[in-house]
Amino acid sequence: MTDWSPGGDSFSISDRASSSARLERAYRRLVACYPRSFRRESTEEVIAVLLATAREGQRRPSVAEAADLLRGAARMRLGLSRCPRTVLHAVRLMYLGALAEVVVLVTLLLSIGSIRSSTRAAVIHAVGPHAAPAATRQLLASVASTVNVTIVIDIAFALFAIAAWLFFAWANGKGSALARVGAIIACAIYGALTIQGYAQGDAKYAPVAAIVASSAVLVIGIAAVILLLMKQSWPYYTRPATAR
Amino acid sequence: MQEATFLILTALADGSQHGYGIISEVADISEGRVRLRAGTLYTALDRLRADGLIDVDREEIVDNRLRRYYRLTPAGGRRLAAEAARLQANARAAMTRLNPGLGAI
Numbered sequence: 575m576t577d578w579s580p581g582g583d584s585f586s587i588s589d590r591a592s593s594s595a596r597l598e599r600a601y602r603r604l605v606a607c608y609p610r611s612f613r614r615e616s617t618e619e620v621i622a623v624l625l626a627t628a629r630e631g632q633r634r635p636s637v638a639e640a641a642d643l644l645r646g647a648a649r650m651r652l653g654l655s656r657c658p659r660t661v662l663h664a665v666r667l668m669y670l671g672a673l674a675e676v677v678v679l680v681t682l683l684l685s686i687g688s689i690r691s692s693t694r695a696a697v698i699h700a701v702g703p704h705a706a707p708a709a710t711r712q713l714l715a716s717v718a719s720t721v722n723v724t725i726v727i728d729i730a731f732a733l734f735a736i737a738a739w740l741f742f743a744w745a746n747g748k749g750s751a752l753a754r755v756g757a758i759i760a761c762a763i764y765g766a767l768t769i770q771g772y773a774q775g776d777a778k779y780a781p782v783a784a785i786v787a788s789s790a791v792l793v794i795g796i797a798a799v800i801l802l803l804m805k806q807s808w809p810y811y812t813r814p815a816t817a818r
Numbered sequence: 819m820q821e822a823t824f825l826i827l828t829a830l831a832d833g834s835q836h837g838y839g840i841i842s843e844v845a846d847i848s849e850g851r852v853r854l855r856a857g858t859l860y861t862a863l864d865r866l867r868a869d870g871l872i873d874v875d876r877e878e879i880v881d882n883r884l885r886r887y888y889r890l891t892p893a894g895g896r897r898l899a900a901e902a903a904r905l906q907a908n909a910r911a912a913m914t915r916l917n918p919g920l921g922a923i
Contacts, residue, residue: 642857645857
């Protein structure tokens with residue numbers, strides 16, 4: 575603007591004021607994502623810092639600023655801003671475990687057709703070409719229903735495991751001593767079931783991807799438990815609840 | 819200790835600072851390399867307060883905006899001193915090995 579008339583100047587000042595008010599409102603919406611206790615104490619302070627670090631004439635939060643605030647809000651809401659690094663890594667691993675379990679579920683759903691056809695082929699191969707057709711049909715039907723039941727159980731187990739991973743990740747992030755013990759017991763049971771499954775021949779029939787994924791889940795679980803049991807993790811679970 | 823945490827404690831070592839003051843001090847100390855964002859800063863401050871390494875010193879209202887000043891606690895001072903000594907020992911060892919003829923610098 576080359577015309578520096580008083581009118582033009584006052585317009586640009588009010589324009590700047592409204593754009594900074596808009597910026598402040600946008601920052602407030604982002605800070606609203608933080609936990610209530612933090613907001614009550616620190617909203618005004620954080621807004622002041624955000625406005626002080628904003629560029630001249632900035633109209634809206636940058637993507638990096640928004641991502642930084644949302645990440646901070648997520649960490650505080652999950653209780654991760656105050657937990658030791660070992661617990662933080664353990665909780666991250668547990669979220670990763672939930673993700674791996676989703677992979678297990680998806681591969682299972684995708685391979686239902688191939689599991690059915692391969693068991694069918696195995697039955698036909700086992701009874702041989704000279705068996706009575708009626709008896710073979712009956713056998714195929716009973717094997718198919720067993721396979722269906724197994725698949726339903728596996729799906730239910732995977733859904734339950736996803737929920738369990740998410741719950742233990744959340745509760746351990748909050749510093750629940752009970753959740754730590756629970757996560758350790760759950761991991762031990764999961765490990766026993768997986769190894770027992772391999773021993774019973776799951777490894778022979780289940781798709782390779784599912785075997786790899788469930789082994790990965792087990793390794794993640796063991797790593798998380800080791801982190802939870804490390805010396806640095808203990809104070810987080812033994813301090814009084816009011817300190818959290 | 820993470821570098822950002824170390825720099826925040828260093829910024830508070832010679833007197834209390836408010837949020838924006840800490841950000842600019844940290845940028846100064848790190849020669850512009852570390853530019854803390856508000857979300858990162860307040861996550862770190864929340865953690866440091868919970869650990870008892872820093873505390874709120876006082877509050878002021880400047881231009882209708884709240885400024886909360888933070889200071890190092892005695893425990894925070896000890897942690898920072900221990901960490902600085904560790905880094906110094908490592909840096910000295912690196913320099914000595916890189917320049918064996920010169921001896922310790």
